[in-house]
Amino acid sequence: MAYIKKDCFILSFQGVCGVLSLAVFTVLISLIFAVPASALNLDFASWRILSSAHFNIYYHNNNDGFARAAAAIAESSAVEISRTLNLKTIPKNIPLILYDAGDTPFGFTNVLKNKMWVSIALPDPAELSDKIWIESIIRHELTHYLMGAKLDKFIKLGTGRLIGWGVTPMWFIEGVAQREESGWNAVKDSAVRTAILSDKFLNLSDLQIFYFFNYQGRRLGYHIGNSMVVYMAERFGPDVISKILENTSYFKLNSFNQAFKKVTGLSLNQFFEEWHIRSLEKYKKQVEGKKSITDYARPLDFHGGLNISPAFGRDGKNLFLLSNKGRDVRRLSLFSINVETKKTSKLIDNLEDNYFLDRGSEFILFCRKSRNKFDNLVSDIFRYDIKSGAVKRVTRWLKAASPVYDYDSKTIFCVQQEAGATNLCRIDFDGNLRERVTDLGYNCAIYDIQIPFSQRPDPDKKNEKIMFLNYFKDGRFSVASLNYDKKSTDYGKIIPVTSSDSMIIKPRVFIQKDGSYKVFFIRDRGGIFNICSVTLERRNGGFDISSRENLTDFRESVIDYDFCPSYGRLAVVTQTHYGSDITLLDAGKKYAGDKELVSGPGDADDIACEKTAERGKLETGETVPSHLKGSASGTSAIKSSSSQHKYKIIPYKNNLKMEYLIPMAGSQSSKSLFGAQGRFADAIDRHIIDYQLLAGSSKYRNLTASYIYRGFKPTLGAAVYDLVRDLRPGVLENLRGADLFLNYKLFDTLVIFDLFAREISANSISPRLVLSKPELLNGENKDRGYFIKLLNYSAENSIDADIHPLNAHSVMLYHQNSTAKFNSFYRYKMSKLDVSKWMMLSGRLKNTIKARVMLATSSGDYDFQLGGHNDLRGYSTRPIIGRKAQLYSLEYSHLPINQPLQFKILSVNKVYPALFYDIATTYDDYSRAAWHKSAGVELKTRLLIFRKTPLAGKVGVAWRLGEGHEKEFYTAFDLKF
Template identity: 20%
Template sequence: MALIKFVRKILTVNRSVGWFLAQPVLWLFLFSYGSLNAQFFDANHPELVWQTIETEHFLVHYHQGTERTAQLVAEIAEEVYPSITGLYDYAPKEKVEFVIRDTEDYANGAAYFFDNKVEIWAENLDYILRGTHQWLRDVVTHEFTHIISLQKALKFGRHIPAGWFQLFGYEEERRPDVVRGFPNVLVSYPISGITIPVWFAEGVSQFQTPTHRYDYRDSHREMILRDRVITGNLLDFKEMGAFGKNSIGNESAYNQGFAFVRFLAQQFGDTVVAHLAAASRNPLTLTFDQAIKRATGVSAEKLYQQWKNHLEKTYDERLSIIREHQISGTPFADKGIGNLYPVVSPDGKSIAYTSTGDGDYLSQNQLIVENLENGEKKTIASRIAGSITWSPDGRYLAYSKPTPETGTGSLYNDIYIYDLSGEKEYRITRSLRARHPDWSHDGKRLVFVVQSDGLTNLFLLNIDNVKTLIEQDTFTPGYYHLDQHTIQLDKSIESHKNWHHHYRKFGFKGTGLIQITHFLNGRQVYHPRWAPGDEYIVFDTSTKFGRDIARIAPSGEHFSFILNSRCDERYPTFHPVTGELLYSCDETGIFNIYSLNLDTGERKALTNVTGGAFMATMSPSGSLFYSNYIHQGYRIYRIDHPQPIANENLTYIPDYPNLIPELSELTSPNPGKPARPYQNRFSGISFMPRLLVDYRTVKPGFYVYTNEMLNKMFFFGGMDVNRQKDYDLFGIFEFNLWRPTLFIEVFNQSANITDVATLEGYNVQPEIDVNFNLLEANVGLRGKFLPGKLSELFQSRLAYTYSWYRARIKSFSFVDPASNQLFEFAPLRYTYLRGHSLSLLLKHEHLFQDTDVAINPRRGRYVSIKLQREWNRFLDDFASDRVISIEKFKKYYFNRVEVNWEEYLTVPSTNRHTLSLQLRGGLIDTPVDSFFHFFAGGLVGLKGYPFYSIEGRKLLMGSLTYRFPLWRKINQQFLNIYFDKLYLGGFVQYGNAWSRGGIEPSNFLSDVGVQLRLDTFSWYFFPTRIFFEAAYPLQEHVNQGVRYPQEWKFYFGVLFDFNLRLENRFRKI
């Protein structure tokens, strides 16, 4: 054995690249259909104590502070179960599980139909694109309809959600010590087990059933649909099928789906929804158009055109009078899709409002103060959650915005005050869950809304002196009782055992906090406003369908209604001079601004619009500002000295109030259903076959997945194997039981190659068969666990990694040509690496979120820093004086630092052109074997050079990319693929990896290239990102005696994301 030299070949470890193949698989299980586009909150909540209510068909899991919601959900779910399962002729084999959450100020529901689970946030929906309904009845019915209709449509059942075709292609490698190059082709494509477009999934869940229908074509939905029709911007049939739009566009997919499903039901009967779901489950169904034709006998495009014609005719007739007498004023703030909550300053010289500007989502607003005399604008805050208010002297603004809670990571709304003179923001509540503030006219009190467990109530904060308030260093602690919905200020509560099971701690500044209302019946309150003289507070409120306007004294007495009709009346405020009540009402079927004289009862319409008029504010000089929904967005309009409009000129839908549904109030069951402590429950094993083509061999395999119902534990694993018995095997375990997530990852890879042995003393190089086997295991923590500001800046991952790399040379023989003697060698097993490492990965991502963020981030940055200490024992030779433990190892103990910085800049005066800059750096602090080097070429480095052609202990490279849209709205569909956007980019790169000396620019390499990115959706809901890149090196390069000429390099991918950041570096086996 002393004759055998150390066999050392390089193979790419596919663990990091394989992650890109697995990403869409994980995304599939995170995907849900919901009442709104879902947001994801990644904070763990070990402080929660969970209980379970069990009914005949459901399990309802809830935590402290959500029992009321859980009891109502259990009752409503059983109430709607027979009608929904009956309509679709389908019932799940297992009980459907509801999870009730109230850890964020967020309202939504989400149906995880593969997991047989529904998540509901307890907060009631208050969304400017939706009317007000009975939230729990609506959301429970909506999400359960998702579960039934989508499971009915599954092709292979709930436990086989998809299959996968995957492909690796590799660079042609010139180095003799490299068996296989780095990947230059990456494909992971789903074969979906469901073919349901967004419009149908959301349409049927709003349509619900004839006997249990809690979602209606309210005036907001009608407004959004009407505006699209009359402006010629109705989403076409293809556009309705997928998300990926801005807030208005995504809502329009919901909205049009609802209207189109109603149209289909009118044409073919209510059971058409079940027939369509059943027709789509055919395994050969590639598009929903086929299901429509099969279920109705009419083509999808023909039905869509009939529906569109019907809408155009209907709205032309209904708007005929309004168009002749339209009164809307002139645009004041019309940039972007969301200009909201205007409020004129007390002196009439300025106006404050929120605006999305060029943002694609309504949550991306900014608080703007504009001078009405010279038009000067100033942005003072962002992500405002609701209405805003001026202090009486005009120096301060109060508003609320979501703020992470330090202890739990929850996102709660809190009140802030901005000092316009000092140009500084001050937080005045902490974890109070407060919004919609309004300042009293004497300047000494703020009234606002506080929510918990789906209940809302009015609270009053005594200020006395604003300057003293904002200079206050500490917050006064308070305790919100999670079941009684009252507050206490007694610090001794914290001395009680498990006090946090019953209270939520909050803080406030000021001289006192008073609870004005104590509504426990589900009554919702919105947008309080002080009346002139501060004698009472007006607000809009709801328990059924739509809103009314009520009043109450600051003491909590004398609650009464000002407006209490079947119509929707909302956003009350007062004329600063006359004292008249201004509000928005849909009594004609369209929201307009009205005024009401509270002394005489005289009511006047001040606008007559085709969209909708909301959020009025009047200047002392008599100029009306309001938010007008027009051309797919909210724009602030201005009317100077508005005049009354005759009622007959407002006609849209005659006798509209009598068309509004009459609903009973929703009250908590008494007594409630018994509950028991929650026990861990899993969704069952999901299995997904996969076919991987890897280095021109076929590797059949599979993925498996299971998740605990509260997301406390999670397992994802998979394997593949070819005929040569090369295999990839992995398992990922995550435990979200503590504040940081504990993870365990195990990877095992086996590869067989044919190599050439070099034998000392013999002029022969026989072929040998070698099996490489890599085992790597990681255990660690991830989350926001660093101290102080670091936790706000970075997501962190602390990991210990164990590596064990082995090889086996099969027995072989050869004939010595000199002596003609036969030599035979027995099999040889050896370990060539035992490694340990401890790493800390810090990631900061702050990218401007828009519809193009995946394909072309427009502004923001991404930063990652990886610090790693490694202890490796690496094979150096074989011993000749023993027959066991023959390996001779060399120790490589070193530190490794890697930095990746990406900066994205919008190119001025262009339409979504972006300049991106990337800087990568790395350093290993001591000399090491080439095995541990950085590699700087290939798909993730300098693309003009092969991956292994550039290496060293030090790495520095930069990339500059200019990217712009070639075709932003392709809106074409081929079979099951919807084509959305196409971008072109050009890039130049400059960098090097080296081991000795400092930075020598003369040794650096550069390349140029082009990149095409195509954004598509497959099967209506799988994001499918396709890229092609071509790169050309500007210099020849030599490494380890191998010359790399100037020639084009090409790369291709079909993945879930365009992002190819590899935070875990590649190793070799």
């Protein structure tokens, strides 16, 4: 993933007259108080730098071995990717930051900052490929970085990368990265096939901007881009990628289209149509002769969207499942459905998949991600009591997933992530780590642990202490067994019982009445996932496969399932263009006709018995372990890492460098401003210096600079500024001064404390104060004091939260004080409470009601001036003034209008129309409150500059009610890059 992300500037403006417009005081506030979404700099971490020929690897938590492996992978990958891009010279000192704090996998390349970040956390099994997982992530992000280096050819300091990225479509950028990341696999094939055969694939305009779509569409955009680039390379040769980039110009908005036609002889539309026809032919042939699951049964009528992880209750009548209810993100809730009456109950919100359902249906063990005190998402285990509905937290910041209850020891097995590895652990219900069963390296991964459910007539008979799990190693998938009996000589060994070069996921294991083990799993067969099974019999301490069976052979890919042996039912989850459906089937019927074999240890399988590998076996002088011999480039990279003299490791040094300096242009109140914006920072953003220098006609200017230190909590900083702006229409204001501030994230609440000393224009005083206290006009023109602000905000969605939050809330407490002890021009105190709540009325249409309440009071030389698009809409030109204020607002937002307009520079990505009603009053203790009302309509929208950089805001019209019905038109936008 590559995008442009700025931590410390959010530039707001009213009235779009150019690419950028400014409301400079909002710039100032954003500059001072911006806090990153995730704390990529840890105050407790001891960072180090590993230097290789072309990379500086920044890491912490003493992950020396992992850093060496990452450097080796990065060096070998850089050579291969540079060859694809025809990059003559690989840049030096490429910053690669390895982040090991949470267990949320991510990787991103910031094009403007020119840095790569990689989380040392393993992805979901469906995201794994034919390479070691860390190799795939590094290759993807490195492709973005090197493509940016190729685009940064004529204009330096970030501008070339910015413009080059702007004229290059997103499908090409991500498609090339996906192609370099890993080979084409069944996950990608299933996604593209499902979209094309359902005629719901993204069009060419959608593919320019797919990153701003909801969860399903965003993922699909990556896969379609990959498919198009693969076809393009096959059709025109692998050098077509570099030739298109070399013929793309900064100075023409449609230069990519022209370069594409020059190199291939086809227009983009012609190529897209050809790719679609070929893909349609391919996928029709792929599913030829296969039946749809809908030919056997209708899916459950449930929320459209992602529906996964079905689990039958003990009576077989209740089905538990996870669903995102058609929302924009993978935010899952647990539901229970009575399969006979179809009655649905929601049990828990916000949990991960792979929960454990007690065989008596009395409790559920599940995982939930929450932010720790360093603002990192970490998974922990919780217990849900089905009868009472009580939720108890079991672990705290353990990075634990896939809980399974062991009825013999009354403890919990789980998979823990640590230092790029997954390992099996045992914990008790107090959250204490009792035992670590395995000690695997980063090249392996375990998922979906299962203690077999027994169907024997005697339930009290003790079973062997053997569990099964999904095992991934060096690009090879398998179902494996693991002995957790400490008395056994095989304790802790992972032994694959069935494996394949194709993907094998989601094992489910049952002990049958004859004592054999029935193992179900999902397997890729010709690019389509279906359910298979094998029967295992214990023999001489190992397993023999006595029978194999393909249970399903649907045209749709099966992505999850559950089997109820007591009632012979199957709950099958199949992929759809909008997410997934769940269908209930009779397990006794046939859904496949062939008997294709599934390999086991007795077949040509080079993995017979996997002993637990030691983490970090990458020290100097050691031979390459056998468990690193799966990926060619990865293997050669690991070999090179054994030569320690190539890598120099030193403690971290704060070396500030100029990351970018880009030109800026904009307007405010019909006044043009021109200048530049830039940043100095060290590699891990411990020290950040941002500055903006803009000037224009009528003495307008915006000179701001800030310094932020993020070396420990709280974040500390300082800002200086000199601003000339419009306070009100026709009233010019000058504001200059300095602030010292600190930010602290207390759980989900941001706490800000600020000391300020400002010189302000006399005309900044409210008109009412001028009339009541004219001596203020001859005062010292100083405003010195402090303020404290507490802000708690959360939204269920992520993609559209900037324009249309779902089930969100915002609570803001604010207090400011400027007193005589600071020799102030003003002498006042003011406090404000501002609460907003967004409530979604329909999960399918996303209709939302927003209710807002603001209460404020002040004393001394301060008056509230309510008016403008952030408060009482329709009163910008005549705000209401007083020492106490109340504001109430009700807003209804309808379903979105998607992509109504496409321009060359600005394109409309999404529009949410909203109706509002505002009522507010300001008054003094001695005056009667007069209520002012307005109503109107807003179009909340996201514009995209070059179809990438988001410009979020609104266009509105408001009518004053009861005062002549004056009408006011307004606009407000935030440029967030």
